[in-house]
Amino acid sequence: MEFTDDQVVRYSRHIILPEVGGKGQGKISAAKVFLIGAGGLGCPISYYLTAAGVGKIAIVDDDVVDLSNLQRQILHSTKTIGRPKVESAKAVLNDLNPDVEIVAIKDRLTPENILGFIKDYDIVIDGSDNFPTRYLVNDACVLAGKPLSSGAVLRFEGQVTTIVPGKGHCYRCLFEEMPPAGLVPSCQEGGVLGVLPGIIGTLQAMEVLKLILGKGDVLKNTLLIYDALRTTFRKVKVPKNPDCPVCGTHPTITALCSSYEANYCRA
Amino acid sequence: MDEIIPDKKIDIRGLKCPYTFVRSKLTIESMNTGEVLEILLNYPEAAVSIPKSMQDHGQRVLSVNKINDTEWVIVIRKERD
Numbered sequence: 001m002e003f004t005d006d007q008v009v010r011y012s013r014h015i016i017l018p019e020v021g022g023k024g025q026g027k028i029s030a031a032k033v034f035l036i037g038a039g040g041l042g043c044p045i046s047y048y049l050t051a052a053g054v055g056k057i058a059i060v061d062d063d064v065v066d067l068s069n070l071q072r073q074i075l076h077s078t079k080t081i082g083r084p085k086v087e088s089a090k091a092v093l094n095d096l097n098p099d100v101e102i103v104a105i106k107d108r109l110t111p112e113n114i115l116g117f118i119k120d121y122d123i124v125i126d127g128s129d130n131f132p133t134r135y136l137v138n139d140a141c142v143l144a145g146k147p148l149s150s151g152a153v154l155r156f157e158g159q160v161t162t163i164v165p166g167k168g169h170c171y172r173c174l175f176e177e178m179p180p181a182g183l184v185p186s187c188q189e190g191g192v193l194g195v196l197p198g199i200i201g202t203l204q205a206m207e208v209l210k211l212i213l214g215k216g217d218v219l220k221n222t223l224l225i226y227d228a229l230r231t232t233f234r235k236v237k238v239p240k241n242p243d244c245p246v247c248g249t250h251p252t253i254t255a256l257c258s259s260y261e262a263n264y265c266r267a
Numbered sequence: 268m269d270e271i272i273p274d275k276k277i278d279i280r281g282l283k284c285p286y287t288f289v290r291s292k293l294t295i296e297s298m299n300t301g302e303v304l305e306i307l308l309n310y311p312e313a314a315v316s317i318p319k320s321m322q323d324h325g326q327r328v329l330s331v332n333k334i335n336d337t338e339w340v341i342v343i344r345k346e347r348d
């Protein structure tokens with residue numbers, strides 16, 4: 001692609017990398033990603049992908065900015081409390097890099113709308129905070145054949161994995177069914193040290209850039225577990241499960257049904 | 268020795284590092300393997316750093332000549348994508 005003088009300067013630290021160059025930056029500029037959540041994970045993910053010059057980033061979130069978000073959700077501010085998160089995020093991202101098209105979708109993902117949303121995008125990124133969405137996104141990506149970066153944080157621990165349908169494991173190979181509501185930490189038991197989603201989100205952003213560039217090894221068949229208190233990163237092998245209900249040899253989930261909603265606390 | 272005729276010439280006088288290399292690299296990327304690029308520049312550090320970086324990226328430096336008090340001409344052959 002042809003770069004403007006400003007783009008040559010803006011992306012110069014990418015272009016001088018042998019693994020990126022003008023060709024790699026061209027791939028980044030042509031990429032379209034679909035991000036679920038403009039919260040603790042979605043903020044750093046979209047911030048760095050916008051800085052990197054990803055061509056188009058859609059962000060879906062139906063929430064509004066709350067004072068309690070600001071300890072970790074770095075796109076939002078005291079001034080945007082009460083505004084939809086996707087709008088608060090879009091304003092900051094547009095200021096950061098006008099090259100990037102930000103599509104703000106104030107909506108809730110459902111089994112009915114998700115496939116329509118992701119069909120025009122190359123990569124899906126899950127920055128959601130609940131199990132029903134996590135399983136819905138996984139199943140939709142497997143059915144649609146879309147690569148997925150999945151991240152999660154709780155208290156002092158974070159997890160990241162990268163799902164490339166047909167070429168590795170999926171979320172259900174790892175945890176076949178959603179945990180029952182009683183086993184999921186309640187709001188009071190939750191809590192998260194604010195930097196943690198920043199670390200996990202930036203790892204996800206890096207995975208997405210590697211998927212776009214086709215360079216390095218992504219966390220395929222692997223779950224990366226970060227323990228912030230001990231400062232350890234552990235990689236756990238996750239083999240593809242041939243009996244997986246969605247990506248196995250004889251899948252039982254072949255379409256998205258409406259069984260994803262469970263009675264979890266969503267705060 | 269036969270004189271090498273460049274397939275492409277760029278004038279990056281006025282540019283400083285790292286943009287001297289960024290411009291040179293983008294030009295090399297747009298060329299075919301085996302083609303020759305001639306770079307005219309006046310940023311002294313780049314007269315050293317461009318040949319080194321081009322070699323690190325797998326290209327062949329054919330010549331580096333200081334043509335007057337302030338300007339250099341570097342000739343590179345593209346060896347790989």
